[in-house]
Amino acid sequence: MYNNRLYAGGLFHYVNNLYSPGIAVWDEFASPVTELSAENYLVSPNPFHSQLTLTFPSQNIKQATITLRNTLGQVVYHAEEKDLSPTKTTNTSNLSDVIYLLEVEMDGERTVRKVVKD
Numbered sequence: 001m002y003n004n005r006l007y008a009g010g011l012f013h014y015v016n017n018l019y020s021p022g023i024a025v026w027d028e029f030a031s032p033v034t035e036l037s038a039e040n041y042l043v044s045p046n047p048f049h050s051q052l053t054l055t056f057p058s059q060n061i062k063q064a065t066i067t068l069r070n071t072l073g074q075v076v077y078h079a080e081e082k083d084l085s086p087t088k089t090t091n092t093s094n095l096s097d098v099i100y101l102l103e104v105e106m107d108g109e110r111t112v113r114k115v116v117k118d
Helices: none
Strands: 006-013 019-026 042-044 051-055 063-069 075-082 087-091 099-106 109-116
Touching: 063 087, 075 087
Parallel strands: none
Antiparallel strands: 006 019, 042 051, 051 087, 063 075, 063 099, 099 109
């Protein structure tokens, strides 16, 4: 991440099994929100298999957005929660075994973590 943009370099897969070297840039990660402390919630297990659980120590979360992106920046899971319970479990059995970026925004604060599906 640099200047509120996520950059990824390498060979990118396109239609008809063609590969193209280059750098991909995602502006979607730019956000004017405050960065959320990683201690404000727990992710378990990590690596995960068929489900991913988020545990929030605070009982007073009025609004939360949970987004899971693959390494290409594509959204593979998105949920907007109101009056979030202390534990949120998501079924991940349909996801491929790769690395994902878990973005959690709660009450105007945001964090992004790497999670791995095995």
